Amino acid sequence: MVMTGVALRSWRERWLQVGLFELGGLLLITPVYRWVTGEGWGESVGLLVLLSLIATIWQAVFNTVFDRCEARWARRPAHLRPWRWRAVHALGFEVTLFLITWPVIVLWTGWTWWAAAVADLGLALAYTAYAFLYHWLFDRWRPVAAERGA
Template sequence: MRSTPDRIRQAVSFEIIGILIVTPLFAWVFDHPMGDMGVLVVLGATAATAWNYLFNLAFDHILLWRRGDVRKTIPLRIVHAVLFEATLLALLLPIFAWWLETSLLTILMMEASFAGFYLGYAFVFTWGYDTIFPPQGRERIA
């Protein structure tokens, strides 16, 4: 299992890199001022950081309980990324709707775009993180 400092490093680095990529990209795509989109992205990233820590901790505990280690196959990485994004989408939808004062359908489409981006990003990031900072002991990624 990963240590608490390692989990914090993982969650914070995930969000910082994501903010730097997604803020200008989505301000341009959705034609909102960079400041408005930046506030929304930082609010979302703050919630996502906390959720990232809790979700990954629970996911690893379930893997350890069910399989005896936390190694993730490619199909398991896909399940991990999809579950993380789906639960985060449900948590953030009301915040996005409130902040941009727009319809839930519009926000749902925007959230789906964010989720699509972060789905791929989460898959690539966690794989890279596991490669650069492999878990120690019997959980070590081969």
């Protein structure tokens, strides 16, 4: 996919990126979430899988919009994104996702809004660090197709 002369990831590539991100996140974060909250495996896995599905859809939308804006205004593909813009990308995604998932946590767990906000903030911080590293590694492993010579 090309926009304004800068190659972008195909939808197939985007779903690979998102799917691997969410799978890795579940494997890394679920045991920690369970340990911190004291919730059982079923409750922990159920909630985090639901949040992962929400995040998967939102991540595909957010990344596509972010990449298109970057291609248009900075005229560069995602794998050439500088570190400070990687931080903006990761934080922007997590802040918007927080606003979407906070009510879901309240409804799923029955916790107070404050307790759910603390849990969601903890998840957001963990996933922000993970997202920063993951996307940098993914972009190195799978640069945008036009840059790979494909």
